[in-house]
Amino acid sequence: MRKLPVDALQPGMVVARAIYNADGQVLLNKDVTLKPSYLIRLRELGIPAVYIRDEEAGDLEIEDVVNEKTRLQAVKAVRDLFGSQQEGERGQAPLLADYARLERVVNSLLEDLLDRKELMLNLTDIRALDDYTFAHSVNVCILAMVTGLTLHYTRSALLHLGVGALLHDIGKTCIPLHILNKPGRLTVEEYELVCRHAQCGFDILRLQKEVSLVSARVALEHHERFNGSGYPRGLKGEEIHEFARITGVVDVYDALTADRVYRRAYPPYEAYEMLAGAGNFTHDYRIIKAFLLNVAAYPAGTMVELNNGEVGVVTGTSRGHSHQPRVRLLYHADGKPYTVPSSLDLTVDLDHFVCRVLPPEAVPPAGGEGSVAGVGREGREVL
Incomplete structure (x- = not known):
């Protein structure tokens, strides 16, 4: 696919x-x-x-790092929490009336991650623009715990990190929706208002006796930057809690690779390079390195051109070899299709490397109207 x-x-x-x-x-x-x-x-x-x-x-x-059912339950739980604040009540601190549900969600996500530790981050979830905040919160939670696993966190630490990451944007319930969903450039006043979500999120979570201080600090500090250029307090380096440094890194990655109302998503390999170049400047390089060990720069299904001119589709990537995927060759350098299936593992075949990612539309899927493999079943479409 x-x-x-x-x-x-x-x-x-x-x-x-x-x-x-x-x-x-x-x-x-x-x-x-x-x-x-x-x-x-x-x-x-x-x-x-x-x-x-x-x-x-x-x-x-x-294959996703968490199963579809677990992800859906998590997104719905976040949506229910954020949606509990009606438009007229935004700005008031919501109570986490069903904190036990959120805790179960984080536990379920962690169990899936522990069962699938060998998987790379290959899949980007498809989210409607209006559902961005909910899906983003779940993705940040997943990516943060993946990074925590790489850093050999204890289960208790992973759960505190996961709760903080899942709720890192709870302060956005204090921001008017028309500003959060504005497609154009924010005014200075609107940007300053959006920046308040970090402090607002901390204030909300500190009212919840079930939420640990370290989880609440994730909401407060996830926009702080390693060089002191972040907000709300301009913290530097290790003044920023490590959970918040992790969440800050994965928050940026997920935001870059998602379509937004004001721009198209960056391809994963570009987001990878942007983060790698931010090490020990805006972000902690040790954490960036731990996170990127789990990221496929060229996710499965990506069409790539190799240095010898051949074109193929990425079928997978081994953990720790983000830029050396396995490639199923489709076209010779002269443009003729392969008649006999052939594959390369770029961790073994070191003479070959990816030199270009082809836009998905540049190589149309095989088959035309009505002739694509796998005839669709009718009856469960909902659109």
Whole structure:
């Protein structure tokens, strides 16, 4: 399967992974064949991309570091918490009436991560623009705990980190929605108001007796920067709690790789390089290094060109070898397709390396309208 931006989708393509909203409802089910009306609805819902089946990618399935059910339950729990504040009540500190539910969510995410420790971060979740905050909170929690595992944290420390990361943006309930969702550039006054979410989040969490101080400090300090350029207090280096330094790193990565109302997502390899270049400047390099050990610069399903001119699809990446994926070759350097399947493992074949990532739309999926492998089943489409 491959991930394609909505503008590159065509009728007849077949959905490879279901798309859900923040309530856990299916927006578009796996194995559904796309129709013109679905493409229109996807754009209306602000869905940026879809995983589709592709004959050239063969039987490639991309496994997430947490299972789909666990992720959906987590997103819904965050959505319910944030949504408990009605528009007219924004700015008041919400009570975490069901903290036990949030704790169960973090435990479930951690259990999945412990069961799948060998997996690299290959999959980017598909989120509607309106659901960004909820899905982002869950992703940051997952990425923070992945980093904590790499740093050999105890289970207790991982849970405190996970709670803090899951709730790092709770202070955004204090910010008017029209500012959070503004597609254009923020005014100075609007930006200053948005910056208050860190202090507001800390104030909210300190009212909750179940939330530890270190978890609350994640909300307060996740926008502090290693060189002192962050907010709200301009802390430097190890003045920033390590949990907040971790959350700050993964918060940036997830924000960069997600479509926003004001810009398109950066490809993972660009986000990888941007973070790697920020080490011991805006972020702690030790933490960046621990995080990036788990990140595939070229996620499975990415179309790449090698240094010899051959084109292929990434099928996987071994942990610790972020820039050396396994590649299924599709086209020779002269553009002719491979007739016999051939693959390269760039950790072994050191004469080859990725020199270019091809835009998803540059190599159209094999098959035309109605001829994509895997005929879609009807009856469970929800769009």
